[in-house]
Amino acid sequence: MIIFFIPKNPPLTETTTLEQNATPSSTTSAPADVKSVSSVDVAGTPKSSSNVGEIITTIKAAGYEVQIDRLGRIAKFYLEEAKYKDDKGERFQLIDASQSLLPLEIRFSDKAINEDAFVMSYSADKDKIDVSENGSSVVLTQTLSNVVVTKTITFFPSGKYDLHVKLSTPKEYFLSPGVRPSIAVDSYTFHGALIKKSDGSIKTIADGDAKNDDHFANAKIVAGADKYYTTFFYELGKGLESVVSVGQNKNPLLFVKGEEDFKLSGYIGPKEHVKLKAISPELTDVIEYGFFTFISKPLFALLAFLHGIFGNWGWAIVAMTITVRLVLYPLTYKGMVSMNKLKELAPKVKELQKKYADDKQKLNTHMMELYKKNGANPMGGCLPIVLQIPVFFAVYRVLQNAIELKGAPWIFWVQDLAIKDPYFILPVAMGITMFLHQRITPTTFTDPMQEKIMKFLPLIFTFFFVTFPAGLTLYWFTNNVASIVQQFYVNKLFAKKHEEQKVEK
Template sequence: MESQRTFLFIGLLLVSYLLFQEWNNDYNQPKIDTSATTQVTTQNTPSATSQNDVPVSSQGDVPMAATKAIRSVITITTDVLAVQIDTKGGDIVEAKLLKHAETHGSEDPYLLLGEFEGKQYISQSGLIGLNGPDASQDGRPVYTSSNTQYQLNGDELRVPLTFVDAKGVEFTKTYVFKAGKYDVNLEYSVNNATADPVQVQLYTQVKRTIQAKGSMVDQTYLGTAYGTAEEPYEKYSFDDMVEANLNKNTLGGYVAFIQHYFVSAWVPAQDSNNTIYTAVRNGQGIMGLKGEPVNVQANSAANISATYYMGPKDGDALEQIHPDLDLTVDYGWLWFISQPLFVLLKFLYGLIGNWGLAIIAITILVKSALYPLTKAQYTSMAKMRMLQPKMQALKERYGDDRQKFGQATMELYRKEKVNPMGGCLPLLLQMPIFLALFYVFLESTELRHAEFMFWLTDLSAADPYYVLPILFGASMFLTQKLQPMTVTDPMQQKMMTYMPVVFTIFFLIFPFPSGLVLYWLVSNLITIAQMLIIYRGMEKKGLKVR
């Protein structure tokens, strides 16, 4: 936000993007055809799952039969998670993040998985295949557990769920929780004590009610994503899911459901071949993975495992689970700039201990590093302004002869050693860094509910008293008054005059995160200081700037 061109460029870019998103929300919502979907009535439990959630196995369709067996809910509490597991299917039907508040200042933990506002978001897993209990005509298995409540007291907590089918094959589904971790290991043990071999196939999936985008300022991605051996990170939106079912084979891979600040993801064994799939049933989007069929010989056992993550978008923790899973911290196409900037921001926070001060510090460092470009930009603008009288003389001399006027203008530029693009090129080089920082502040979960000082108690929320937007508008106005006006067209001049007012109103109407507005404000203040230094140096050389 450095000059009239910057204001206009960013304004048009931002407004156009938001208006397009709003139009897309209103007129291009997913159209869900549920006529071909079988409705299954279930008990009024937290899971509300049905047999048709189970994917098709490698051997054929899964029968659409529901069990009437009574199931219960198991509660698991660790230092960071409060989880509920439905014994029918052994699905995770609720997950609360104990270290993250639901809203700022609230004592209620953040509800990541569960049922809320008529919507559902749960994690499912099971065994299908020829002999998988989840492919049974009796419906999904109802597991038994020695306890209904589990509490993590040490470094690890194992929660085993057991089911024995009609043939006597024992299936043990164990969730392994660890202290301080949001990733949970899923371990399936198949103990075949019968005289016949059995074949099972692991599936893991996440199911979420399809919902539209929010307001114009709620532009963060809400939907699914996946990674394969060839594609490290690919989004697959609800619209994509409604349009066509995904079916990809890969070695390893992962699937994820992404929302602002948080993510849940299934990561299978990376040395096995898996199928990534999607489905839409009863207005709910499903993305999951199916593993290879596993043969368990008579009087033998087999183990199958996967990892499920449910928590904040912590890039370091996600990368430890899968080398590409940290890409769900989606910095957009400028991720290669955003990632090092975020590392720098975290380093500054480690030194200062305040995210607001860290934002100010990184803004100072970035603006200082870009000072040569800023100097080139304003020097070029000042020289262009000084040429305006000569340009006007050329225009009067050649009148409507555009060809001669253009040739004379280029000769004037060459003689005066002025590059007409000198003010634009530095701006274009700075824009990627500006946009990269925009995504850093928008996407970083560390800024959620982070306090700065005084009335700014949540850098991820809008300024409640509108102080920052007003100061930002004032800084734009001062910047405009200090810099030379290079445009001569009266209409453009009028547009530039009202630009600070337009931006101030824009920021008041659409509540951008205060951390982002703080960055823009500090950036403007530093720009003002740099302008004064640059112009003072030019005036000492006898150049009239303003």
């Protein structure tokens, strides 16, 4: 078994001299030639120096701009499309030179070589590149005391790049795809490290949750991601020997073990489904939906299909919501029928509760007989709702993570479905429809306090949804409207049934 460790970035002084690097504190063996790495050794951030951020080459494509610094790293990555600009009209910068770990950064296991690598500059065969349709390459060369490092990077319009690292003599080293972008980070969505393992399963390590060094043999994808954006390496054939170490604030740091002649591919950019799928369908796994991914993926496929029909993401959300409601209608109908039956029996239930207030066993026995005699199921109203919860939560995850909604208009006052409704029309409409649905829905509350709390739910939800993306609020509003229509229909059926029973009597 080969033993190795990942050294930290040598701290650079203002005169670009190097401070002594600490020796790794501990090591333990791990499978597949991967040895445990001390988190202290990889969490260090180099001090800035006068020329550490010097840019040696700039790559421009229609959708992005890349700047590579003198240490052969991607120091800056800008998105050029109009929707990826802030309120001041400035481009989103996914990679920042101030980050502790940059894409394409190499760290050698040999301390002397590693220190040398953070002093000696790379040279580039071109200082400016315009990315062509078939890709454009730049060759970076770094001459160290006893090894020459050559990086050949081919950039493509999609944001994909191919990397070929070649050493003049074999040396053990690690390569990083960098830390995750920090453009879209919130408490509702995942941000951290994502690994697609050799068996195809997904492992996620959220920021703040990295506890121990994790090792993955033959990993297919090694990614850092926030809500909408990502930077990752991938090798879908033989895979990558990968290490996820513990950085500052227990954030995960990503590395892959390099070879003397090493090839892999990478991507930096938005987690757009169409773009990632065009590179490889497997890369869409970087779009993380959580526990209900198996439901969320088909739902997004449905949403994308409907967008192809309507040409508008807002109307696609409306159509998807209605479609889901129709598919779940049998379950919804059963639940509504059961609730109506329970409402009819509520007076008799109260009589039994008064009669057997001191004998719970008899009360339960007589209640079960009452339900059985009238074909009512006390769980009939809850079970269908419980079965629908995973679907609704999956829809929520899809709409929270779909970058396709960014900059996508719906109707005249909603010009961006990925941000809150600027006039709060949708949250208010959602609250009103929730209140109306509550008013026409049969209830069987026996606790007055519980009934009062339920009456305040529409108001609570309205305030809750004020800051939610307009696309998500649109879904909930449409869902409420569909629920009202269905409840009216079921109520009408019961009213008709009562009239028929009266006529028979």
